[in-house]
Amino acid sequence: MSKTALITGVTGQDGSYLSEFLLAKGYEVHGIIRRSSVDYRERIAHLEGKPHFHLHYADMSDSMSLVKLVGKVQPDEIYNLAAQSHVQVSFDAPEFTADVDAVGVLRVLEAVRTNHLEKTCRIYQASTSELYGKVEEVPQSETTPFHPYSPYAVAKLYGYWIIKEYREAYNMFCCSGILFNHESERRGETFVTRKITLAAARIAHGKQDCLYLGNLDSLRDWGYAKDYVECMWLILQHEKPEDFVIATGIQHSVREFATLAFRHAGIELRWEGEGIEEVGVVKNLTPSSPQEREPGKGVKIGDIVVRVSPDFYRPTDVVNLLGDPSKAKRELGWNPQKTSFEQLVQLMVEHDMRKVTHEHYNLAEYLEKGIVK
Ligand code: NAP
Numbered sequence: 001m002s003k004t005a006l007i008t009g010v011t012g013q014d015g016s017y018l019s020e021f022l023l024a025k026g027y028e029v030h031g032i033i034r035r036s037s038v039d040y041r042e043r044i045a046h047l048e049g050k051p052h053f054h055l056h057y058a059d060m061s062d063s064m065s066l067v068k069l070v071g072k073v074q075p076d077e078i079y080n081l082a083a084q085s086h087v088q089v090s091f092d093a094p095e096f097t098a099d100v101d102a103v104g105v106l107r108v109l110e111a112v113r114t115n116h117l118e119k120t121c122r123i124y125q126a127s128t129s130e131l132y133g134k135v136e137e138v139p140q141s142e143t144t145p146f147h148p149y150s151p152y153a154v155a156k157l158y159g160y161w162i163i164k165e166y167r168e169a170y171n172m173f174c175c176s177g178i179l180f181n182h183e184s185e186r187r188g189e190t191f192v193t194r195k196i197t198l199a200a201a202r203i204a205h206g207k208q209d210c211l212y213l214g215n216l217d218s219l220r221d222w223g224y225a226k227d228y229v230e231c232m233w234l235i236l237q238h239e240k241p242e243d244f245v246i247a248t249g250i251q252h253s254v255r256e257f258a259t260l261a262f263r264h265a266g267i268e269l270r271w272e273g274e275g276i277e278e279v280g281v282v283k284n285l286t287p288s289s290p291q292e293r294e295p296g297k298g299v300k301i302g303d304i305v306v307r308v309s310p311d312f313y314r315p316t317d318v319v320n321l322l323g324d325p326s327k328a329k330r331e332l333g334w335n336p337q338k339t340s341f342e343q344l345v346q347l348m349v350e351h352d353m354r355k356v357t358h359e360h361y362n363l364a365e366y367l368e369k370g371i372v373k
């Protein structure tokens, strides 16, 4: 008998990879979508129409929609990935963030109980390294104290505790994966990594002059999303319900990410100045860079292509995340460094170089043809 999974957040970066992963394992996959006036389904369009992939309208802020759907689908596993996931946006929309990211988790748990599935349905909660926030130790593990440092993190902390509470109070199999930042070609375009890789590609092709960033010193433990969704599944296959830190155990700054991304786009950077005055200047152009192929087009040596803008500073910023994935490695047999940081940056830049040069670029079509993984 094949298993049935319900994924909230199926249209997101992780939801799309997880759907592919579970379909390949023979699951019947159901996903929650919400009504929007624009097409936001490009990450999963290549899966629509497949016999074992089903989409349903519901919303994390609508209890009844979740209760009805859980009753209809009768899932063996629920992956609760839906969230307002942008930390900076959570300062502008804190109430919405709390409703979806905190109370939304409770609604999923109650939907399972209302349908009397608490003994059979396992639940994965998409928790986050943002819980460590103003970090109290480095690296961070399952035992590190939490210190959330944004409305997003505070909402996710509620999600973490309510999952633990239902595990203990009702003996439910529900777990949090405390995932550190994970990125990909499908990453939302306003997260710092994707913002950088897209800008590097556009600047290399003369389609953008300058990239404006916030805190260049911020340190993150960046992994590849495709590797991380496997862990979500492994956590639910574990013999007992437990929480796991999922990270690579390697840390880089935003500045380092930008330096490497521009290098892959054919632009060698040197950094000058400090704080708000810091700039990234073109030190060299590699022979294979687009500018070399099209003389007169694009950037020149000495051009400033990265500047700092206070618009991207946060009221409180999390600046020192480094995960300790020992438990996941030991108990789940997961390899935290399957895709290296260098490979991750390269694959994102290569993808975005293609995207900016193809006028009619369409992610759904490229996924369908296997051009984008
Ligand atoms: P994402 O790309 O922003 O996707 C978020 C998903 O949530 C989208 O499918 C979105 O639907 C859905 N959603 C938002 N509000 C909803 C609502 N009210 N009702 C139903 N669906 C709603 O995020 P991601 O990077 O894939 O991350 C997945 C989860 O992991 C999130 O919970 C995030 O907070 C958490 N997380 C992410 C990272 C990371 O580095 N990526 C690390 C730790 C934890 P629309 O397409 O309709 O907007």
Ligand code: F7E
Binding pocket: 085, 086, 087, 088, 127, 128, 129, 130, 179, 180, 181, 182, 190, 191, 192, 193, 195, 212, 213, 214, 215, 216, 218, 219, 220, 254, 312, 313, 314, 317, 318, 319
């Ligand atoms: O910022 C700094 C920024 O927005 C990373 C979400 O998936 O991962 C993500 O949250 C760092 C921060 O991701 C810009 O200040 C500098 O220190 O890419 P980000 P995030 O805030 O770490 C966690 C684990 C999640 O759970 C979240 O859902 O980069 N930074 N300049 C910038 N950030 C952005 N977005 N834009 C800039 O221009």
